[in-house]
Amino acid sequence: xxxHSSSVVAxxxxxxxxxxxxxxxxxxxxxxxxxxxxxxxxRRANPSHASLHKAMVEVVDxxxxxxxxxxxxKARTREEIDRIVEAIETGxxxxxxxxxxxxxxxxxxxxxxxxSTVLQAIETAAAEGAHLTGYVTEARPRYLGRKxxxxxxxxxxxxxxxxxxxxxxxxxxxxxxxxxGMDCIVEDTLYNRVGTFPLAAAANVVGVPVTVVGxxxxxxxxxxxxxxxxxxxxxxxxxxxxxxxxxxxxxxATPMHLVDEVVTDKGTHEF
Numbered sequence: 305x306x307x308h309s310s311s312v313v314a315x316x317x318x319x320x321x322x323x324x325x326x327x328x329x330x331x332x333x334x335x336x337x338x339x340x341x342x343x344x345x346x347r348r349a350n351p352s353h354a355s356l357h358k359a360m361v362e363v364v365d366x367x368x369x370x371x372x373x374x375x376x377x378k379a380r381t382r383e384e385i386d387r388i389v390e391a392i393e394t395g396x397x398x399x400x401x402x403x404x405x406x407x408x409x410x411x412x413x414x415x416x417x418x419x420s421t422v423l424q425a426i427e428t429a430a431a432e433g434a435h436l437t438g439y440v441t442e443a444r445p446r447y448l449g450r451k452x453x454x455x456x457x458x459x460x461x462x463x464x465x466x467x468x469x470x471x472x473x474x475x476x477x478x479x480x481x482x483x484x485g486m487d488c489i490v491e492d493t494l495y496n497r498v499g500t501f502p503l504a505a506a507a508n509v510v511g512v513p514v515t516v517v518g519x520x521x522x523x524x525x526x527x528x529x530x531x532x533x534x535x536x537x538x539x540x541x542x543x544x545x546x547x548x549x550x551x552x553x554x555x556x557a558t559p560m561h562l563v564d565e566v567v568t569d570k571g572t573h574e575f
Contacts (some may be wrong), residue, residue, distance in 0.1 A: 310487050311396050312420070312520060314355040317346040318388050321363060325378045335374050339381065340364055351531035352495070352555055354488030354524045359388050398569035400424035403483075403517040406567060409434045411480050414472060414512075417443035417497035418452045419485025422517050424551065425567075426483075430461040437463045439475050443497060444468070445539040445552065459460030469499050473506045481564075482507045483529040485556055486518040489566065494558040495530050504562040520568040530557075 324342060329335040347360040363384045371377040403425035407413075415422055415438060430436055438456050443449035449466065456464035467475065476482075482503060487495045494500070494516060504514050537550035544550075566573040 310353045310355045310522070311392050312352065313397075314359045315389050315392050317349075317356055318363065318385050319391075321381065322385055325382060329374045332371060332374050332377050335377050336368050337378075339367060350533065351529075352487065352533045354490065354495075354528055354530065355392065355522050356520075357528055358521060358524065359392070362388055362538040374472055392519065392521060394455050395521050395569040396421050397424070399517055399519045399567060402569065402571065403515070403567040404428035404432070406515065406572075407436060407487045408480075410436075410554075412437040412439070412478055413481055413483045414441070414476065414479045414503070415452065415471075415483050416441045416449065416499055416503055417484070418448035419517065421519070422483055422485045423452065423455050425517060426456065426462065427459050430459050431499065433461070435461045435463075437465070439465045439467060439470045439472075439479060441467060441472055441499065441503070443499060446535075448497075472503050473510075476507055476510045476512050478542060479512055481513045481515055483515045483517065486516050486522055486566075488522045488524055488528075489516075489560070490524045490528060490530055492560045493530075494560055494563060495555050496558065498553050498556045501556040501558040501562075504558045508562045514562060516563055516566045518566070518568060520570045523566075523568070530555075 315361060321342060324339055327460065343360040343364050347357050348358060359483040363381065365379060366384045367380050371380055400421050407429035411434070426436065426438065440453045440456065441449045453464050482574050485502055507514050533554040535552040535554050537552055540550050540552050560575055563575050565575065
């Protein structure tokens with residue numbers, strides 16, 4: 305959960321529920337209780353991952369009370385696991401394909417942190433002939449932006465530049481747009497890796513459009529309540545400082561009025 309995208313986490317958690325299919329149960333009620341308990345534990349492992357929350361809820365909702373035997377319940381669970389995993393992976397790939405079509409030859413973009421969907425979109429656009437220049441912020445304190453820059457350096461026709469987070473405003477006037485991924489969108493708020501909000505706000509001031517890329521499954525319309533994650537203070541400073549409280553939030557909240565478009569597997573939503 306610290307180094308992979310929320311969609312990858314959701315897939316792995318959904319697949320993990322398949323371990324229940326190897327266990328023995330006296331009756332369907334025992335199986336359903338175990339399914340609900342394990343899905344709940346996985347969901348609570350990271351309350352900030354909306355796609356994880358959604359995947360676990362869907363499995364439980366589509367199995368509980370729908371069968372009369374353990375064998376049928378397990379079969380239905382397997383069907384749901386396969387369906388959800390395929391939907392997440394297909395949605396991610398389609399979102400990347402749709403986003404790839406929005407890149408123009410000669411475009412300069414700025415991206416933040418690490419989004420596998422954004423990277424797939426860039427790779428596809430470059431493979432289809434687009435020459436791109438990409439500015440990448442380090443995404444402190446975990447520096448996942450460096451991982452993004454390394455990936456971009458492996459792509460033909462992509463010229464990557466790496467910079468510290470605080471220098472984003474310095475290069476925005478060189479960029480045609482900002483392109484970032486998303487953890488989730490809940491109502492009128494985008495939740496993404498910390499640093500997204502100031503980047504979007506600065507882009508808004510300069511007049512640079514902001515594009516968000518991700519699967520439609522990350523747009524949440526139910527009763528999901530986002531809970532931010534506080535990472536270890538040691539990521540910021542190894543030696544504690546007496547009298548100083550270290551804060552290390554994993555995500556920040558960006559008002560959707562700072563976003564120009566959201567590209568998903570279902571198409572493009574303009575704001």
